[in-house]
Amino acid sequence: MENYQAILIHPDVKGGRISGNLSIKNNCIYFENEELTHQINFINLTINTGGASNRFIFFADKTNTEISIYTSDKKVLKNNLLASNKNFKSEISKSKSDLRKTLKGVLIAIALVGIFITGLYLAKDKMVEKIADQVPASWEKEAGDKLFSTLSLQYKFIKNDSLEKEFLKVAQPLLKQIEKDGFKVDLYFVKDPTINAFALPGGKVIIQTGLIENAKSWEEVMGVVSHELSHVTRRHHIRGIINNLGIFTILSAAFGDVSALAGTFLNVGGELASLSNSRDFEHEADETGWKYLVQAKINPKGLITFFETLSKEEKANEIKSKVDETIDLSFLSTHPNTKDRISALKEKLKGDKSAYIKLPDNFEKFKIELLKQKIN
Ligand SMILES: [Zn+2]
Structure with a gap:
């Protein structure tokens, strides 16, 4: 059984969130660490992306919007038990596409920063000359x-x-x-x-x-x-x-x-x-x-x-x-x-x-x- 590093958001835990492991079995998403376990049944489960620049996968509980488990480990979307479940098909494919868009955005941003810095250094000599003239x-x-x-x-x-x-x-x-x-x-x-x-x-x-x-x-x-x-x-x-x-x-x-x-x-x-x-x-x-x-x-x-x-x-x-x-x-x-x-x-x-x-x-x-x- 595969484990994914994850964080549980829960009103009862100290500070509102705690880190641990996520696993999938018996039609449930499990979160556990040394102190506690929490599970969300597939029947109540929704999957989507969120967090800073959409890079986390959230497993939320329909019956209690205050509780969710999230991970940055994209491999979870390929987990057999999830991927083979017809109910999650569209949510998983949407999440995958959101993650791809995020990645693309990050790559474009990196490329733009690179172009800017290169431009800056190319322009440096000209700027130095301009300053020297003054x-x-x-x-x-x-x-x-x-x-x-x-x-x-x-x-x-x-x-x-x-x-x-x-x-x-x-x-x-x-x-x-x-x-x-x-x-x-x-x-x-x-x-x-x-x-x-x-x-x-x-x-x-x-x-x-x-x-x-x-x-x-x-x-x-x-x-x-x-x-x-x-x-x-x-x-x-x-x-x-x-x-x-x-x-x-x-x-x-x-x-x-x-x-x-x-x-x-x-x-x-x-x-x-x-x-x-x-x-x-x-x-x-x-x-x-x-x-x-x-x-x-x-x-x-x-x-x-x-x-x-x-x-x-x-x-x-x-x-x-x-x-x-x-x-x-x-x-x-x-x-x-x-x-x-x-x-x-x-x-x-x-x-x-x-x-x-x-x-x-x-x-x-x-x-x-x-x-x-x-x-x-
Ligand atoms: Zn010389």
Whole structure:
């Protein structure tokens, strides 16, 4: 004999209901637990569904509407003694169909919630961009300056006006493109053998001597600088911070008041330093960086050849781990999958027939001069 977990509703039991087992025998529905038994004779029995979202099967007593036994175990409807009884045929088939409808409703609800959540995440990037657009550039600049003053304590800056002037002269066509997008670039050289360059929110670019030392041409250096500046113009720092806020904060900021986020940006310096660019941002910076180079008529192939040097160096020296100890905004630590990116960029080069300007042939001379510089 089969047993089904069930609950008895009865005015005489404490609290009005009690749990136990349901069984079917001798033309009766039986409820029993350690304390009591109760039975409803088939003659007085009605069967239907009910309860929260119609998921329970109720066995009620026609002679006493205050008493019923219910279970969530659908198998009870297949019980031989019940199913073979002609009197219950229509009630059982109606109950089955009610349960199916409930299940269908639940599935549709789950599907709708799934679609909504997927939509939310797909829309998240757009919302983040929208919020970032509303964040005043001054907040970003201030955060970048704050971070710079912290970082500068540990940096050995090279101050040489004529080298700076030389670099800016070569970079001029590229920097013009950045200025068109409303950003002013500040350039800093730092004496450090690590192959590294990075940009801070607002437009400060830090170039370490190791980058120049390992580059083979102006085109390569400009490729890296263009990529780094694209992180600035695409506002990746601020978008990264907003991205980390969580979907509900983002939702409320997207549909409400961005000024509510002001507090988040007040102490943003520390957060910026630990922020690493996502794969999407890297891809975006490659794309935008490439675009700037083409617009500046600087051959973008330099970005590819530099990546190739980088991937060789990474393999040979495991430079990556060394750079990871410094700030995460650095060029290397945030540039995984160098191989994938090289092939993506090579795709862009295919069919490229643009005419590029010839950059000065004084790169090697510049390199030697820069590396000679002493720090006082
Ligand atoms: Zn990057």
